[in-house]
Amino acid sequence: MCQLLGMNCNVPTDICFSFEGFRRRGGLTDHHRDGWGIAFFEGRGCRLFLDAKATIESPVADLVRHYPIHSTQVIAHIRKATRGRVALENTHPFQRELWGRYWVFAHNGTLEDYAPELSPLYQPVGDTDSERAFCHLLEGLRRAFPDGPKEEGALASTLRRLTADIARHGVFNYLLGNGTTLYAHCSTDLHFVTRQAPFGHAHLVDEDLTVDFSRLTRPDDRVTVIATQPLTDNEAWTRLAAGQLVAFRGGEAVADL
Template sequence: MCQLLGMNCNVPTDIIFSFTGFATRGGRTDHHNDGWGIAFFEGNGVRHFVDYQAAVASPIADLIKSCPIKSKNVISHIRKATQGRVALENCHPFVRELWGRYWVFAHNGDLKNFMPTLDGPYRPVGTTDSEWAFCYLLQQLRKRFGDRLPVLAELTPALQELTEEIASHGVFNMMLSDGSALFAHCATNLHYIVRQYPFAEAHLSDEDLSVDFSQVTTPNDRVAVIVTEPLTANEVWTQFKPGELKVFVDGMPIE
């Protein structure tokens, strides 16, 4: 199946180090070679890049590795197709508008017999179970809250209910963000780490690359990285529990 990568920070931060290791799994150190994508929130806008080529062969992925785009919320995905052909419209993450905000979504897993009625404005463009689930999720949120943007304390339990409903149809590891928070739901496999002062050196598992974060950060910086499988060999990652939904704000999971 696919793999997910997310980043949530308290200050705009680039994801070059983490993405470099993650992209290597898109056809070199792992078999997720059916396309990839990444989305960066920047103010009210989103920089969105997708490619049906494997991440290790994509010139666009090379651009992301070399261009320090800074963001407080990033979602990336490397694809191993289970439903839907290898095509641009089936590459994650997907982007839609709700409540005057962009929402970015990516999914790892396989949903069986999941084709609920879509009777609102959201329709899939591609042919994946993932995009169908995203459209359904936004539709149900709109039905529940109407045109009113809910506060986080209202939105989180609603998302917990919806993710549990969708996950009853199969494997539903997902990431979702509106630029103010990052939601991550684990069905089978997700891990996270919070990097904060005092910072140390990190070494990638999939590439011979290290970064001493104490040299490129300030004592006030805080960065949460969420990923399917840990990206570094010398850091302690926390594994999600199956069925757990975590919300990250300003580089920390909130209870």
């Protein structure tokens, strides 16, 4: 199974601590050696680092570990190939533009008998079910709101309907973000923790490493981390239910859609 990692914050934050545990699942503490990627939103801009190597051997992962990029939204993925060969074009996250914003998507799971008729609006470049589903979601959103939605609630209900259609085909845990809102959908495995004052210590599951967030944060900071499996063993992670779609904004869950 692939591994998902997301972060949504109210102030730009580096993901070095969470990434330290996460990357070890790419070939060391778990068997996901078929590439990985991470997208950082900085303002309206987005940086997407991709590598078809295992994170544990990847020079790009070393860069991400040592270069504390401050971002308000991060989406990362470690791949265990199930559909589509190991290749850069099949490496998550995927990125497209919609309504003058970048959208980024990463998926964990496998979709069966899933071959939607896609318009030329968004065409997959690789051959994964995941990228197809991403194109399907964006096409559906664009058709529903050609010039962008007037309000967030309308977008959410369309996204919910599109997601339910696709989820009928199999396991569809995903993270979808546009730099402001991060949407997390759970079919089987997705957990999140929200860190805010009073901040405490966190200890990684995958490595004996502890951080004291009270020394690294200001009182108003708020950060939510979302992952396939909890990354720390001494914090209260919330498990999403099957079929649950949650929107995160400003570092916290704002809507259960």
